[in-house]
Amino acid sequence: xxxxxxxxxxxxxxxxxxxxxxxxxxxxxxxxxxxxxxxxxxxxxxxxxxxxxxxxxxxxxxxxxxxxxxxxxxxxxxxxxxxxxxxxxxxxxxxxxxxxxxxxxxxxxxxxxxxxxxxxxxxxxxxxxxxxxxxxxxxxxxxxxxxxxxxxxxxxxxxxxxxxxxxxxxxxxxxxxxxxxxxxxxxxxxxxxxxxxxxxxxxxxxxxxxxxxxxxxxxxxxxxxxxxxxxxxxxxxxxxxxxxxxxxxxxxxxxxxxxxxxxxxxxxxxxxxxxxxxxxxxxxxxxxxxxxxxxxxxxxxxxxxxxxxxxxxxxxxxxxxxxxxxxxxxxxxxxxxxxxxxxxxxxxxx
Numbered sequence: 001x002x003x004x005x006x007x008x009x010x011x012x013x014x015x016x017x018x019x020x021x022x023x024x025x026x027x028x029x030x031x032x033x034x035x036x037x038x039x040x041x042x043x044x045x046x047x048x049x050x051x052x053x054x055x056x057x058x059x060x061x062x063x064x065x066x067x068x069x070x071x072x073x074x075x076x077x078x079x080x081x082x083x084x085x086x087x088x089x090x091x092x093x094x095x096x097x098x099x100x101x102x103x104x105x106x107x108x109x110x111x112x113x114x115x116x117x118x119x120x121x122x123x124x125x126x127x128x129x130x131x132x133x134x135x136x137x138x139x140x141x142x143x144x145x146x147x148x149x150x151x152x153x154x155x156x157x158x159x160x161x162x163x164x165x166x167x168x169x170x171x172x173x174x175x176x177x178x179x180x181x182x183x184x185x186x187x188x189x190x191x192x193x194x195x196x197x198x199x200x201x202x203x204x205x206x207x208x209x210x211x212x213x214x215x216x217x218x219x220x221x222x223x224x225x226x227x228x229x230x231x232x233x234x235x236x237x238x239x240x241x242x243x244x245x246x247x248x249x250x251x252x253x254x255x256x257x258x259x260x261x262x263x264x265x266x267x268x269x270x271x272x273x274x275x276x277x278x279x280x281x282x283x284x285x286x287x288x289x290x291x292x293x294x295x296x297x298x299x300x301x302x303x304x305x306x307x308x309x310x311x312x313x314x315x316x317x318x319x320x321x322x323x324x325x326x327x328x329x330x331x332x333x334x335x336x337x338x339x340x341x342x343x344x345x346x347x348x349x350x
Contacts, residue, residue, distance in 0.1 A: 004131065005054045005106050005202075006046050007095045010039050010063065010113035011082050015343035016273040016336065019327035020305065028113035029066045032271060032291070032305075033280055039113040040070055045120050047073070050109075056080055056098065057113075058091050083233070083240040088196075089251035090243040093209055093220050097227060099202045106202040107134065110248075115195070116280045118267030130199045130262045133167035138208070138258035140199040141170060143192025144268045149182035152337060153270065154194040154249060158261040167260035173253055192261065194249065195268060205252075212255040219243045274320045274329075275336040277303055288313070292323075303333060 014027025021027040028039040036044070039057070046055060052073050058080045059067050067079055080098050082091060092110055099106040109127065117123050130140040143156045154175050158168035173194065177185065185191035200208075209217045222239045226232040244251070253259065269279050278289045286300040293310030296302065301318040304311040311321055320336050322329040331339070 003103065003105055003107050004050060004109060005056060005099050005103070006050050006109045006111070007080075007092070007099075008039065008042055008046075008055070008057045008111060008113045009088060009091055010057055010059050010067070011085050011091055012114070013085070014114070016339045018339055018343045018346070019329055020307070020322060020324040022325065023062050025066050026063065027271075029063065029070060032277065033116060037070055038115070038271060039067075041117075042111070042113050042115070043071055043074065045117060045123055048120075049124055053078070056095060058082060058095055060085060083237040086240065086243050087245045088248040089213065089216065089246045090240065092205070092248050093216060093243075094223065094240070096202050096205050096209075097220060097224050100206065100224075101227060104203065107131070107199065108202045108205060109197070109199050111197040112270075114271050116267075116269040116271050119265075122264075122266035126262060126265050127199075129166040133260055133262065134199055134201065137167070137260040138200075138204065138256050139253075139260075140167065141253065141259055141261045142195045142197045142264050143168075143261045144195050144264050146182075146186045146191065146193050149179060149186050150193065151176055151179055151182050152272065155182075155185055155191045156194050156261055157191050160190060167262050170259040170261050173249055175249075192263065193268075195264060196249075196270070198248070198253075208252050208256055213244065213251050216243050216251070273336040273339060274303055274305070274322065274331075275333050277305075301333065303336075 010028040012026060013023060014021035017027045020030050029037045031037050043055060053075055055074050056078045057067060057074060061081055064079060064081060080095055082094060096108065099108055126142060130142065134140055141156060143158060154173060156173055157171040159171055160168055209220060219239055219242060223236060226236050269276060281289045283289050286296055288296050288299060288302045290304045292306030294304050296313040298315045299313035302313055302316060304321045306323040311323060318333045320331050320333050
């Protein structure tokens with residue numbers, strides 16, 4: 001794995017997991033699926049084959065204390081602190097500048113902090129396939145074989161090679177489809193969920209910024225000489241705040257030719273809202289999924305979470321009930337994806 005550096009992206013706020021997720025301890029740092037947080041699981045998945053000094057974590061200033069507490073094995077200098085949240089394009093570009101200072105020939109594996117992966121061995125094998133197929137490619141993306149007509153994910157269309165091959169040429173990226181198109185995509189065998197995990201030559205990644213996002217590239221060039229200077233925080237914030245707020249998919253990937261996709265071999269899920277827990281955790285006889293003490297009578301299809309005390313359900317169906325940090329959430333399970341609206345409204349009310 002010489003020359004490979006992993007960047008774990010953990011700068012999101014996780015509003016869809018209110019009230020458990022907060023600004024200081026957002027979704028990647030809370031124990032949603034077990035005793036460890038999602039980011040601890042992600043780091044542990046990487047550590048057997050990527051040295052700790054090559055693990056980097058991109059976070060906001062508010063998350064520094066919890067990140068260092070939960071990940072004491074990662075060197076303090078390997079926490080890349082984003083001056084302000086500007087989505088994944090700015091995040092990855094900023095991380096690329098840090099890797100450039102360490103190793104001009106670095107290869108970057110970028111992945112979110114908050115995904116569920118059901119088989120760590122298969123995960124590693126898939127990543128190794130990506131690395132084997134990087135030479136000659138603009139970059140490697142990882143596709144998940146869809147198990148349902150999901151309308152909340154982006155898709156990758158890839159062309160299956162005539163001969164058996166580990167990587168498929170990418171045809172295009174498709175943003176979240178409607179239900180009819182998602183159903184069609186699942187039947188073709190050439191559409192995959194976009195996992196949000198990528199591998200690039202760091203040098204080539206910076207060239208892609210120069211080609212496809214010249215304004216962001218200019219900003220990165222202004223940030224480059226400011227890295228490592230303790231008195232440059234104000235200027236870094238000013239420049240970083242001016243970078244376009246856009247995802248890496250829209251900003252770079254959809255515009256880039258010569259990408260290859262490796263189909264993932266591992267069970268995967270984007271833990272995006274409370275409803276996604278039922279796909280990653282076992283259910284009781286009534287289809288209820290719970291974290292913390294739960295007792296249900298004549299209740300089915302519910303998702304409950306409690307960080308203090310128990311939750312009792314009687315005669316209800318398909319609800320999310322969460323008790324955390326002294327607050328209580330009750331909402332229909334099929335509306336959990338829209339909780340950002342509630343979080344924004346509560347923020348207005350202080």
